[in-house]
Amino acid sequence: MAPERESGIRERTPAGATAATRHRTPRLDQPRPPRRRILPEWDPDAFGRLSERIARFLGTGRFIVWMTVVIIMWVLWNIVAPVALRFDQYPFIFLTLALSLQASYAAPLILLAQNRQDDRDRVNLEQDRKQNERSIADTEYLTREIAALRTGLGEVATRDWMRSELQDLVKELEERQGRSERVVFPAERAEHPPGRDAEDR
Structure with missing residues (x-):
């Protein structure tokens, strides 16, 4: 049985293979080598921050004013300027294409910014809920x-x-003392009558 195993191992392993050239299974105690990617890598957090800045700028009055000024200048230049200098004749197809391109990029950026804001709101709500639970438990x-x-x-x-209680005790003691005086003094008078005192004198 052992010779058959050795022969099977010898058949699977090439004759001139060494320990360095022999194919080994990947080790679990070592990290895998990084894979080569065709697409460029980017930081999702940085991209999200950039999208929020753009979406925040798109929602301001400054952007509307600048876009209105650019469109008016574009239209006036392509109407008033000499024909040789006009780059977008009426019906302003290039302007329509530029505005469509801007809208096609602005909508996903605004959605991405809204998704990030929703995630932040969800985290804040979760933290508020936990804080309320702790406050209720403390209360x-x-x-x-x-x-x-x-x-x-x-x-x-x-x-x-x-x-x-002390006042009650004092009253009780005063009552007992008054009783003892009433009882003791008549007895002493009975033992020592006044006539005897006169005789002693």
């Missing part, structure tokens, strides 16, 4: 803590309660 925790403190304070002796 519930503080509410439970305040309720526990109120419950604990209900069992704690306050200053007014201590004062009322």
Whole structure:
């Protein structure tokens, strides 16, 4: 069995192959070499920022004013200028083509800027939702803590309660002292009658 395996390995491996020239499977512990791309690479984030700038400029009054000025100058030049200097005769096909090209580029740029704004809004909404959840959790925790403190304070002796208890004790002691004086002094008078005191004198 072992000789058959060795012969199969020898058949698959070329006779003059070495360890360097032998075909190996790609290793998983090493990064793959970068592939060559036909199209040029660009940074999507930088392209998105550029599209937002263009879309922001297209939505301003300055762009409308400049575009109106350029169109008026274009039309006046091609009407008033000498025939040899006119580059776009009436019906101004080149102007129509330029405006169509501008519109065909402006629409995707505006959509790309809107998509980026939607992504930002979605992230902001998610962050706001998480912040609201944290605020609600903190509020519930503080509410439970305040309720526990109120419950604990209900069992704690306050200053007014201590004062009322001490006043009750003082009254009770005064009443007991008054009773003891009423009981003790008559007994002492009975033990020592006034006539005996006069005799002692």
